[in-house]
Amino acid sequence: MNDNFRDIFEETDCLSQQTLMDYLQGKLSGEELHHVEQHIADCELCSDALEGLQAIKQKEKIPFWLRDIKWQLMKKLRKKNHRKRKLRLYVNVLVITLILLILLFMMYWVLFEVRRGH
Amino acid sequence: MNYPNAQHLSDIELIQRYKTDGNSDWIGVLFDRYAILLLGLCMKYLKNEEDARDSVQQIFLKVLQEVHKHDIIFFKAWIHQVAKNYCLMQLRKTQQHVQTELTEVNMPGVADIEDDQKAKHIEKDNMLEHMQEGLAQLNIEQSTCVKLFYLDKKSYQEIADITGYSLLQVKSYIQNGKRNLKLFLEKFSTKS
Numbered sequence: 001m002n003d004n005f006r007d008i009f010e011e012t013d014c015l016s017q018q019t020l021m022d023y024l025q026g027k028l029s030g031e032e033l034h035h036v037e038q039h040i041a042d043c044e045l046c047s048d049a050l051e052g053l054q055a056i057k058q059k060e061k062i063p064f065w066l067r068d069i070k071w072q073l074m075k076k077l078r079k080k081n082h083r084k085r086k087l088r089l090y091v092n093v094l095v096i097t098l099i100l101l102i103l104l105f106m107m108y109w110v111l112f113e114v115r116r117g118h
Numbered sequence: 119m120n121y122p123n124a125q126h127l128s129d130i131e132l133i134q135r136y137k138t139d140g141n142s143d144w145i146g147v148l149f150d151r152y153a154i155l156l157l158g159l160c161m162k163y164l165k166n167e168e169d170a171r172d173s174v175q176q177i178f179l180k181v182l183q184e185v186h187k188h189d190i191i192f193f194k195a196w197i198h199q200v201a202k203n204y205c206l207m208q209l210r211k212t213q214q215h216v217q218t219e220l221t222e223v224n225m226p227g228v229a230d231i232e233d234d235q236k237a238k239h240i241e242k243d244n245m246l247e248h249m250q251e252g253l254a255q256l257n258i259e260q261s262t263c264v265k266l267f268y269l270d271k272k273s274y275q276e277i278a279d280i281t282g283y284s285l286l287q288v289k290s291y292i293q294n295g296k297r298n299l300k301l302f303l304e305k306f307s308t309k310s
């Protein structure tokens with residue numbers, strides 16, 4: 001009997017999208033099902049998530065929704081990254097121009113001093 | 119772009135890589151890990167499919183924004199908390215009153231986490247000897263469900279059918295029964 005209870009100390013990884021979908025659609029059985037439910041008993045996040053997912057009416061649409069959300073998020077992040085790079089480029093150009101200007105000024109000044117020395 | 123090893127990176131490593139090279143693919147991997155969980159979580163609290171879908175993206179953006187303000191060791195617990203807080207804010211905004219459930223949830227404290235780590239190192243056989251006693255400590259609902267689940271390997275649905283409890287009840291009896299059992303058994307491991 002005690003061997004069966006060894007499971008209560010086991011900690012498993014969070015459930016993947018595929019596993020959750022299979023569970024929601026009743027496609028799991030036996031060992032797989034037990035494994036999932038064992039994790040739910042342990043993990044507040046997965047347990048809460050499943051409770052919410054079960055309330056969704058058209059579960060078969062979930063993967064499509066997620067793909068949509070991901071696409072939008074990726075687009076937003078790429079845009080952000082683009083803006084960041086642009087800004088970095090402007091700053092770089094500005095710094096280089098400043099350095100060049102200072103160098104030019106110093107050269108001019110040195111030349112001026114040398115001439116006056118003569 | 120394809121990173122064959124991206125799947126093996128930890129959550130924090132993925133975010134760090136994103137912060138270094140700005141490549142959104144790293145966040146894509148993170149998204150695949152957590153999006154469905156966040157969708158479910160938001161659905162549980164907001165009880166509205168469209169709001170839940172919108173929230174998933176917002177929560178990811180929030181996570182990226184806030185990740186450097188905190189010293190995160192347990193990413194899963196943290197993202198769970200960020201998502202809950204976000205939902206709570208949404209609920210406040212729409213002035214619905216579903217707040218009671220949310221206030222009782224707290225960030226896992228450092229002490230809890232340390233206890234968890236300690237528990238792992240404990241001699242388990244020693245504890246299992248006291249299983250019968252432990253089961254006797256549980257209330258009847260908890261011990262029935264725990265036994266059916268661990269001994270007979272019944273599913274939640276089957277247990278609900280056998281006992282007449284609802285699925286949610288079965289789930290919470292198992293969760294609480296298991297927690298109580300662990301606490302009881304761990305008392306013996308520290309003594310010996």
Ligand SMILES: [Zn+2]
Nearest residue numbers: 014015043046
């Ligand atoms: Zn989990």
